[in-house]
Amino acid sequence: MSVVIGLLFTIGVYLVLSKNLLRIILGTSIISHGANLLIITMGGLKNGGPALLGEGAGSFMDPLPQALILTAIVINFAMTAFLMVLAYRSYTDLGTDQIHELRGAHDE
């Protein structure tokens, strides 16, 4: 699992370091997935039981990481959607999706 997380982070960082805005956004999204996977791994992967603790339950999963990830995924989803819209809008208005052209001041 840690290899997968490492791989996701590597891909994400590679994409974030590129110049194309769309790739950067995808990169942040992939890094977030890596982080989510990290949370669930850190919470202990599986011991067979459901995430419910009832009467006579022999084994159970820690439910907290799952709750955390659910929240993090929703936030990440909204963030990616917002960034996509922002990128499209800045592409139409600024006429570029290359990050190195997004510098300096514009005279309005």
Place this chain on the structure above:
Amino acid sequence: MSCGVPMMNNLVILPLLIPLVTGILMGIYKNNLPLQRRVSLFSLAVNFGVSLYLVQWVAGSGIRILELGGWPAPFGIVLVLDLLAALLLTATALVGFACLLYAVHSIGEDKERHYFYPLFHFLLVGVNGSFLTGDLFNLFVFFEVMLFASYVLLSLGGTKIQLQETVKYAVINTLSSTLFVVGIAYLYSVTGTLNMAHLSVRIAEVGQAGFLTVVAVVFLIVFSLKAGLLLYFWLPGSYMAPPGAVGAIFAALLTKVGIYVIFRMYTLLFYHQPEITHWLMAVMAGLTMLLGGIGAIAQWDIRGILVYNVVISVGFIISGLVFATSDALVGAVYYTMHDIVLKALLFLLGGTVIAIAGTGKIKEMSGLIRSHPLLGWMFFLTLLALSGVPPLSGFVGKVLIIKEGLSLGSGHRGFYLLAGIGLVSSLMVLYSLLKVFINGFWGETVLSTEMEKGTERGLVFPCLLLTAVSLFLGLGAELLYPYVDQAIITMLNPGLYIEAVLGEVF
């Protein structure tokens, strides 16, 4: 639950609930602008009153907690209101009120129609939530609430510069939020809890060995990015882009939330290895002050000078935390409150000057004091307060922090250096703001009243309000000191916080 009046504890959630409900209502009545303006201002005034009451209440009866959903402390999410949080909530409500009043007169109907007011209130939900929460993941969620509102506020209006800066700001903050999640994951794997009081207990139990210190440094990177401590490269561009009122609320609150969380994390959780974490913070604070000062001096645009002043003060406040004696912490907390008010005031004044002159370049304006004496004198007062001239509000914080730095200096030579940089940075603040004052307000009046691009009508009152508060912070320091003094007791004794949240069991 260790408190006598459980029903009263429900009050703790009010600073969160008021802006949330107002924000939703504003969203519903989006076309009724007069209603939106009045209700928004009313809601912030109520929030200010409630915060004042909370300050009195907490000062009288100690830390208050609210267990959300009735789940006892380490299992559910708790809201924790200590005096530090209560004081910052009060400052937030006050500054929010002034900025909103300014926005009503300056932001323009177009933006008002496009959900300016709901966004403003949601921003405050995030800020207040971050001050109140006692749970690390909940803190992340409130950070995101705050950041989302700020992304939209930053890009609202859609000019080229705004879009360009929002892209950078949003990407940087997404990455730092991801790092935040990574830090939470590591911390959870070691301690098995996310409640901050419980975390503090567990970290003290296992000892803050190498791995936990690494986690502490990860968190330091995350919050330095949010607070603009050394990692402030995103800050100047994005704070320069939005209109005056939005820039003011960003400068006043967003970095301060980062600072508040650094206070919390490194006095409550990671206080075991100060020779690593605090040393790192000391280096970062010193560099922040120096680089921020150089940035402020090099700028010839009002907005540029102002945003670099935000950076300088972040470094200064953190150096108070680094010294970590009780006096230095009082100074840091006091300076934080002063800075919230003064940075908002400075940005509002700067926004007014830009509105009048039609440009931010100080070489192209001159002699404004003849036609706008009140504005000029307020700006002068602000720059004196920011550079720490007594009896104005910056003085108390500066004198306490630097005095402690100098008295600690005999133990660690580096502290002399840090205190010295603090003093030099005050001079840099003074120089950079005087540059604005001399170029903008002195000299020949080049703009006749008819040629002015905008009026100061309606814009001066919020500035006057904040100037009065600034004077109160300076002259009424005696009055305020006992509260601040009490506020830092929880910072020095994490045990008090833990006991309030977890009770006697642990």
